[in-house]
Amino acid sequence: MEKTIVVLPGDGIGPEVTREAVRLLETVGERFGHTFHFAYAKLGGVAIDETGTPLPEETLKACLESDAVLLGAVGGPKWDRLPGPQRPEAGLLALRKALGVFANLRPITVYPPLASASTLKPEVVDGVDFVIVRELTGGLYFGPKERRKGDHGIEVSDTLVYSEQEIERILRLAFELARQRRGHLTSVDKANVLESSRVWREIAERLAPEYPDVQLTHLLVDNAAMQLVKNPRQFDVIVTENMFGDILSDEAAMITGSIGLLPSASLGSGGPGLYEPIHGSAPDIAGKGLANPLATFASVAMMLDYGFGLGAEAEAVRQAIARTLAEGWRTADIAAGGPALSTEQMGETVRNAL
Amino acid sequence: MEKTIVVLPGDGIGPEVTREAVRLLETVGERFGHTFHFAYAKLGGVAIDETGTPLPEETLKACLESDAVLLGAVGGPKWDRLPGPQRPEAGLLALRKALGVFANLRPITVYPPLASASTLKPEVVDGVDFVIVRELTGGLYFGPKERRKGDHGIEVSDTLVYSEQEIERILRLAFELARQRRGHLTSVDKANVLESSRVWREIAERLAPEYPDVQLTHLLVDNAAMQLVKNPRQFDVIVTENMFGDILSDEAAMITGSIGLLPSASLGSGGPGLYEPIHGSAPDIAGKGLANPLATFASVAMMLDYGFGLGAEAEAVRQAIARTLAEGWRTADIAAGGPALSTEQMGETVRNAL
Ligand SMILES: CC(C)[C@H](C(=O)O)[C@@H](O)C(=O)O
Numbered sequence: 001m002e003k004t005i006v007v008l009p010g011d012g013i014g015p016e017v018t019r020e021a022v023r024l025l026e027t028v029g030e031r032f033g034h035t036f037h038f039a040y041a042k043l044g045g046v047a048i049d050e051t052g053t054p055l056p057e058e059t060l061k062a063c064l065e066s067d068a069v070l071l072g073a074v075g076g077p078k079w080d081r082l083p084g085p086q087r088p089e090a091g092l093l094a095l096r097k098a099l100g101v102f103a104n105l106r107p108i109t110v111y112p113p114l115a116s117a118s119t120l121k122p123e124v125v126d127g128v129d130f131v132i133v134r135e136l137t138g139g140l141y142f143g144p145k146e147r148r149k150g151d152h153g154i155e156v157s158d159t160l161v162y163s164e165q166e167i168e169r170i171l172r173l174a175f176e177l178a179r180q181r182r183g184h185l186t187s188v189d190k191a192n193v194l195e196s197s198r199v200w201r202e203i204a205e206r207l208a209p210e211y212p213d214v215q216l217t218h219l220l221v222d223n224a225a226m227q228l229v230k231n232p233r234q235f236d237v238i239v240t241e242n243m244f245g246d247i248l249s250d251e252a253a254m255i256t257g258s259i260g261l262l263p264s265a266s267l268g269s270g271g272p273g274l275y276e277p278i279h280g281s282a283p284d285i286a287g288k289g290l291a292n293p294l295a296t297f298a299s300v301a302m303m304l305d306y307g308f309g310l311g312a313e314a315e316a317v318r319q320a321i322a323r324t325l326a327e328g329w330r331t332a333d334i335a336a337g338g339p340a341l342s343t344e345q346m347g348e349t350v351r352n353a354l
Numbered sequence: 355m356e357k358t359i360v361v362l363p364g365d366g367i368g369p370e371v372t373r374e375a376v377r378l379l380e381t382v383g384e385r386f387g388h389t390f391h392f393a394y395a396k397l398g399g400v401a402i403d404e405t406g407t408p409l410p411e412e413t414l415k416a417c418l419e420s421d422a423v424l425l426g427a428v429g430g431p432k433w434d435r436l437p438g439p440q441r442p443e444a445g446l447l448a449l450r451k452a453l454g455v456f457a458n459l460r461p462i463t464v465y466p467p468l469a470s471a472s473t474l475k476p477e478v479v480d481g482v483d484f485v486i487v488r489e490l491t492g493g494l495y496f497g498p499k500e501r502r503k504g505d506h507g508i509e510v511s512d513t514l515v516y517s518e519q520e521i522e523r524i525l526r527l528a529f530e531l532a533r534q535r536r537g538h539l540t541s542v543d544k545a546n547v548l549e550s551s552r553v554w555r556e557i558a559e560r561l562a563p564e565y566p567d568v569q570l571t572h573l574l575v576d577n578a579a580m581q582l583v584k585n586p587r588q589f590d591v592i593v594t595e596n597m598f599g600d601i602l603s604d605e606a607a608m609i610t611g612s613i614g615l616l617p618s619a620s621l622g623s624g625g626p627g628l629y630e631p632i633h634g635s636a637p638d639i640a641g642k643g644l645a646n647p648l649a650t651f652a653s654v655a656m657m658l659d660y661g662f663g664l665g666a667e668a669e670a671v672r673q674a675i676a677r678t679l680a681e682g683w684r685t686a687d688i689a690a691g692g693p694a695l696s697t698e699q700m701g702e703t704v705r706n707a708l
């Protein structure tokens with residue numbers, strides 16, 4: 001198989017972790033007989049510094065022509081004072097929209113050797129294994145925004161907008177995923193307050209009979225925020241709108257104790273997917289060789305799986321990560337004060353485990 | 355002192371817990387020489403059943419003329435299929451708006467004898483003590499909602515609207531509260547995406563110099579959802595907009611292990627406040643004498659404190675609750691399978707401890 005991957009190293013620790021991810025992909029290619037071509041492009045703060053815009057034309061063009069996009073991380077204090085549409089994050093949002101990756105999949109799993117790093121009791125996090133499916137190209141993130149002078153000073157608004165089609169396609173994707181897993185789908189909304197949530201719930205109810213093998217449950221978002229803390233093991237697949245998904249998926253990730261290790265895949269219909277670790281750009285440790293590349297490696301596994309249909313290769317990467325951790329190898333963030341590998345050493349260890 | 359309190363028992367376990375709260379207030383009145391007059395009115399499902407509307411005119415009138423409003427809980431499966439504006443929750447939202455109670459205060463504290471009930475490790479929850487100040491009468495809850503037929507089926511929107519004045523008054527209240535506590539204010543927003551959050555942040559920055567004794571920190575809402583799990587002890591006062599506050603305050607409450615015991619106060623400028631437990635109407639145990647009245651008692655303490663300026667009386671109620679728990683008395687929800695008091699017995703025990 002031959003594939004072209006656009007790498008967007010981005011800001012902070014992004015360049016370090018994507019460098020190791022590229023090496024890992026090269027090793028996968030050698031071992032399984034595939035050729036991966038890498039093209040590099042700029043996104044985020046680094047793009048602002050060089051071109052004045054967080055998503056340059058040529059970056060977008062390269063991504064659209066690729067088979068998959070691998071992103072490190074974007075953002076940092078340096079660009080925090082810029083007006084909204086000129087920030088690094090705006091580049092990421094524009095890229096998501098342009099690629100049409102409406103479904104953000106975040107598997108929430110616990111790596112047993114790291115479970116004790118969770119602030120939750122071991123008996124609560126043990127065996128947690130669910131996926132959050134977050135709608136990624138609609139809602140409050142992309143609706144009209146307005147700021148104007150009114151009678152009481154500034155009047156400001158953001159708009160949470162969804163079309164039936166947008167809601168239906170994300171729900172269908174989640175139903176399909178639940179069907180391939182344990183058959184339980186939790187749809188999270190705020191139907192007792194939001195009209196958009198009521199439409200969301202109606203559509204979920206309308207689709208449910210088409211997936212008789214999936215058990216659909218509705219949960220209000222405030223209750224979901226509680227249930228994630230109370231009993232995260234109850235979940236299989238959670239589906240929710242963009243902003244709720246942003247909040248709940250970070251909460252859920254923190255619960256595992258493995259947050260530095262969790263990947264994500266953003267998928268559309270047909271075009272290239274966007275794969276990135278869920279951690280941020282960590283400007284405080286950037287350039288020091290301290291960053292943990294495992295979340296990016298796990299994102300590579302998702303790329304192999306969802307992007308290229310290479311299930312065996314994906315599984316090999318996941319097992320190499322698990323074995324490395326089981327053998328006790330750690331980067332500083334998860335070493336709990338013990339001995340730690342550098343980013344590069346961790347990359348090498350996982351490649352050797354492959 | 356003479357005060358008129360409107361009691362809204364509401365639905366589910368609401369009538370049981372407010373009945374005990376009224377008895378408690380009577381005992382406080384006797385012990386400290388105050389006269390509390392109680393007027394009863396209907397809100398929520400019970401009002402729908404009797405009058406066809408969740409907030410009848412006479413209920414609103416009684417509340418507006420009172421010195422404070424005590425609410426049990428509203429809602430239940432019976433009314434879940436009604437259209438949005440006819441639901442029990444709509445009555446509560448309309449009441450908040452009509453009373454102008456723009457600030458919802460939720461103290462998040464851990465009762466030491468119950469700390470082990472948390473799913474978080476004891477060393478993480480031990481000593482947690484902060485207050486969430488949630489904006490309560492603006493944002494997505496009250497902005498224009500629209501549902502219409504578009505090119506891709508239904509198009510639906512909710513609008514997150516704030517005026518400068520609304521943001522300023524809630525931030526000022528939070529700054530004042532932080533000043534009376536440990537002097538640390540965390541303002542939670544999503545300034546990297548939402549225009550309303552950027553205005554929120556600008557106003558917070560503009561006000562900060564007026565409160566030099568308060569240390570202001572900004573936190574993105576997704577990060578806040580993580581930090582609450584990672585290290586809840588870092589917080590003193592958190593201030594945020596309506597929907598974020600709904601989600602984060604429930605998450606925070608669950609973290610303590612004391613969720614069934616946590617109170618809330620909704621305050622405006624001058625008019626009567628609204629005091630209610632943060633737990634729901636628990637229809638599954640309604641009418642069985644199993645409900646825990648302690649969250650409603652703690653809400654009574656907030657009423658005495660914030661509503662009537664009766665600090666000593668409030669403290670007496672809080673201490674009676676703490677003593678009762680320290681002596682080992684429990685209702686079923688917190689008994690962990692051990693012996694449990696009924697709602698009425700728990701009420702009596704706390705009154706005796708007073
Ligand atoms: C950087 C930011 C705009 C982004 C989001 O809110 O979507 C991030 O938090 C994420 O979850 O990928």
Ligand SMILES: CC(C)[C@H](C(=O)O)[C@@H](O)C(=O)O
Nearest residue numbers: 192193222429443446447600
């Ligand atoms: C019942 C519901 C409308 C309400 C809200 O979302 O405000 C509740 O969750 C709360 O937090 O008081």
